Amino acid sequence: MHVVITGCGRTGRALATRLDAEGDEVTVIELDETAGRGLPARFRGQFVPGNGIHPRVLEAAGIAHAEAFVALTPNDSANIVSARTARDVYRVPHVLARLHDPAHAPVYTELGIATVASVPTTVNRLIQLLHHRTLEPHQTFGNGETLLVRSKVPAYLAGRRVAEFNVPGEIGVVELSRAGHSSIPEPSAALADGDVLSFIVAAASLGRLRSFLGGKWS
């Protein structure tokens, strides 16, 4: 896969190095001509100095036949301009961008450009580690706004119904494991000591789920 990346900072460099090691054909565009020196000696990809918002620079990086484009500069508007150009002018099938200021999110959403938002992702993860250590997520979605967590049912909740955990828009029980067998439980199913439940939960409702579970269970 030919991947074009703008921005050769910590993230751009790490992504380029990793993709290159996995066999992808990588081109990195960066304003600062000296930034290419930060790439490891084993990096086999291309380095193109220039401003990634300019079509000529994107073309020099082979955007016309790229399968993916990732905008990772520290400047949100530069990321928006190059990502939209990559998608709409050069028809690159997979376009991703980094979002720095969450206040700029509406622009990306309106343009339909998928983003990785560093600030909300980091904050959601830190809150998780500070407040909800006992609920380690198996999977996170988006920028950490929704999580899939598993937890053992505490003994004092035996006999309760699955439906009692369901809070529309906040918490939903999606799976039940009992004695090594997994199923999607009916809302009316009664819980037993030793059951393990999988919950889909909004990041903001982790505290509520933890209080349901007594907060002592891992």
Added chain:
Amino acid sequence: MRIIVIGGTGLAEQVASALHRAGDEVTVIDTEPGRESALAQAGLRAVYGDPLVPSVLEAAGTLKADVLVACTRSDEDNLVISLLAKKRFGVPRVIARVNDPASDELFDQAWGVDALVSPATSLVEMIRPESLRRRAWPGSPPLASCPRHPAGRRRRS
């Protein structure tokens, strides 16, 4: 006319003041903090904020504006502001400043730009119009004058 001018010291401020003196209702979205009082003294309505945030544009009255001028020192900011002004707020006339002539070809209808001001290109055009390459994309406002576009036409931008 209701006009929104976006930018900091220099061109944005000068354009805003001149239009205000000409009798237009001008609001400046200032991208540099702490100058609201100086602008207010000149009789301009000024708000400080990040013009890439839709709520800032809305608070400045972009929904009712007849003209918006994206006049910051960053080409990428001017492009995104123009796009928001046109697509989200439906501003009838969006004018953008180009700082780096290498960005000229980006400033077109696809970004909501109705007209552009590119000082470097305008100067080159006066001296060596044949050196400017024709704009590549359809729907672009004319940038370089060619025999079919008399030089006077550029004045509208």
